[in-house]
């Protein structure tokens with residue numbers, strides 16, 4: 394019989410809470426399951442919206458690789474839309490998120506799996522994993538919401554470090570496109586009107602009321618993201634969509650030569 398999985402948390406010395414933990418906890422308390430909310434619009438090509446099955450198809454499409462291996466690292470797992478799916482495809486999953494409320498929902502969703510480790514915090518936690526240990530690193534709908542640019546770049550640098558030979562990372566980020574700027578402007582206007590009590594603010598992507606300023610992260614440019622990715626045998630490319638894009642990092646298999 395297959396081993397029954399379970400969830401463990403990272404233990405250790407007390408450390409200060411992530412600066413965005415409270416904001417994201419509040420977000421989950423107010424809005425419930427973001428994954429369910431994101432279904433309202435339906436997925437656009439290359440977008441993160443959709444069911445886990447749709448996101449898997451997107452991940453495999455942008456990387457050209459099957460989602461499988463020994464270890465997957467998930468950045469910003471939220472309430473676990475992808476986590477259980479990753480657990481079925483990998484021997485082990487390590488998932489991090491700044492929101493304890495989201496992690497608690499993720500835990501409930503996972504049941505008693507033993508092959509998923511949930512870490513509460515941000516990019517600094519990834520230092521706890523050995524270099525070249527991960528077959529996949531995924532960040533679905535997360536980097537575009539991280540509030541500090543250094544932390545986004547740190548996630549990219551850590552993903553590069555973590556990739557094993559033959560490993561791949563698919564890190565989603567917001568495209569600096571005209572459509573994205575127009576959508577951001579609608580969000581800003583809606584929030585401004587809501588603050589002045591003129592309108593109930595409605596997030597144009599999710600249809601959720603009273604979204605937080607946190608929703609929009611620091612969003613470093615594509616060239617900054619690309620230059621944060623470095624390491625021997627690492628190749629980088631961007632799979633660009635109108636609203637969301639994917640930074641794809643690949644570490645060449647052992648013995649292969651870079652061109």
Ligand SMILES: C[S@@+](CC[C@H](N)C(=O)[O-])C[C@H]1O[C@@H](n2cnc3c(N)ncnc32)[C@H](O)[C@@H]1O
Nearest residue numbers: 417469470471474490491492515533534535539
């Ligand atoms: C839009 S949700 C996406 C959740 C999940 N990846 C999904 O696709 O359903 C963004 C997630 O990023 C998390 N987050 C925000 N800043 C973070 C950070 N610095 N490090 C890790 N997670 C972060 C939030 O708590 C939230 O769960």
